[in-house]
Amino acid sequence: MKKQNTDRANNNSGESQALSGQRILVTGGAGFIGSHVVDHLLMEGAQLIVVDNLTSSVATVGLLESWENAGTEIHSCSVSDYCHSSESVDYIIHLASIVGPLGVLGKVGRIASEIIESSLKMARLAIKHRAQLLFVSTSEIFGVPGRLDEESPCFFPASECSARREYAQSKLLAETVIQNLGSHGLRYQIVRPFNVTGPRQSPQGGFVLPRFVIQALSGLPITVYGHGLQSRAFTNVVDIVHGLMKILQRSESSVWNLGNESNKVTIGELAAQVVAQCPSEIMYVDPRILHGGSFAEAGDKIPNADKAQRLLGWSPCFDVHSTVAATLTYWRNNSALNHWAAILEKESKISSQTSKANLVADGIGSQ
Numbered sequence: 343m344k345k346q347n348t349d350r351a352n353n354n355s356g357e358s359q360a361l362s363g364q365r366i367l368v369t370g371g372a373g374f375i376g377s378h379v380v381d382h383l384l385m386e387g388a389q390l391i392v393v394d395n396l397t398s399s400v401a402t403v404g405l406l407e408s409w410e411n412a413g414t415e416i417h418s419c420s421v422s423d424y425c426h427s428s429e430s431v432d433y434i435i436h437l438a439s440i441v442g443p444l445g446v447l448g449k450v451g452r453i454a455s456e457i458i459e460s461s462l463k464m465a466r467l468a469i470k471h472r473a474q475l476l477f478v479s480t481s482e483i484f485g486v487p488g489r490l491d492e493e494s495p496c497f498f499p500a501s502e503c504s505a506r507r508e509y510a511q512s513k514l515l516a517e518t519v520i521q522n523l524g525s526h527g528l529r530y531q532i533v534r535p536f537n538v539t540g541p542r543q544s545p546q547g548g549f550v551l552p553r554f555v556i557q558a559l560s561g562l563p564i565t566v567y568g569h570g571l572q573s574r575a576f577t578n579v580v581d582i583v584h585g586l587m588k589i590l591q592r593s594e595s596s597v598w599n600l601g602n603e604s605n606k607v608t609i610g611e612l613a614a615q616v617v618a619q620c621p622s623e624i625m626y627v628d629p630r631i632l633h634g635g636s637f638a639e640a641g642d643k644i645p646n647a648d649k650a651q652r653l654l655g656w657s658p659c660f661d662v663h664s665t666v667a668a669t670l671t672y673w674r675n676n677s678a679l680n681h682w683a684a685i686l687e688k689e690s691k692i693s694s695q696t697s698k699a700n701l702v703a704d705g706i707g708s709q
């Protein structure tokens with residue numbers, strides 16, 4: 343299994359040779375996906391400008407220093423405060439964004455302006471420099487559960503209002519504006535990643551795998567929300583980066599779903615995989631008790647990434663087992679483990695006040 347992964351990953355690694363020497367602006371470059379993108383592009387010999395306000399940075403001081411030593415310009419500021427020099431860029435990868443079900447909760451009412459303004463600013467910069475813009479959107483834009491392809495309809499009940507919806511619709515609006523700017527000379531690619539996970543993902547936004555892994559490594563119970571029957575298709579960040587690199591080099595503007603459908607699991611099954619590799623107890627909890635009544639659960643989102651597989655030859659190769667293993671290894675050796683364990687321990691005290699028997703089967707992880 344591991345051998346197969348390595349071989350296929352190596353086959354994917356040659357695709358961005360053409361990016362050598364290209365000047366590439368990466369917003370959100372110190373974040374989870376961004377830091378993997380930066381590492382990959384540096385390996386390919388690109389010249390990078392990284393813009394990141396470092397609020398959810400996962401890049402260590404050592405990593406940032408190694409990027410600087412490799413000639414990367416690092417601007418530690420938000421996209422709105424970033425002043426671009428007159429020097430041209432060839433590509434802009436716009437990743438900077440509020441992320442995660444908990445990340446959005448803290449910014450409700452301010453999510454839309456941040457997403458739209460930063461995306462518009464990057465689109466205008468791309469037009470000015472005749473650069474290609476790669477906008478990293480989200481699978482949340484569909485609003486509905488199901489197996490979703492690029493043309494699937496988006497649907498939001500008119501009366502629903504949640505932080506998650508503000509996030510999803512802002513990303514959708516940003517996609518629309520970017521596509522419409524195509525007629526004003528913008529060359530773009532829009533990518534909707536589905537449940538990306540793996541090493542360097544922070545639990546800060548509330549993402550499930552780093553939470554489960556930190557809980558298991560720290561002897562805390564794993565907090566499965568609801569009955570754990572909700573499902574997601576998890577895609578390893580390494581596979582996503584290879585997809586992004588292939589998409590970046592497309593000349594015709596387009597929209598792409600990126601996700602590994604064959605990694606579909608229920609959250610209960612994901613918890614069982616973590617426990618199998620790092621024994622721990624599983625606890626079923628109501629997320630609204632942990633995070634407040636405005637916590638919103640998304641429907642089951644399953645990617646149909648046939649277009650990327652067909653037109654790009656993109657072939658995700660990391661399964662859930664190997665992704666869990668890599669994430670465990672990352673956190674086992676991470677000096678931030680105790681910091682996050684202390685935060686999750688406080689939660690687990692609240693969690694213990696609820697139990698599976700007390701959960702109201704009202705849609706959170708129930709059938």
Ligand code: UDP
Pocket residue numbers: 442443537548549550551553554565566567568572573574609639640
């Ligand atoms: N989840 C869970 N326990 C946690 C964190 C998340 O059971 O401690 C569940 C969550 O309810 C969701 C799934 O894991 O069904 C994926 O959550 P994540 O926030 O990673 O992604 P999203 O819900 O945005 O797809």
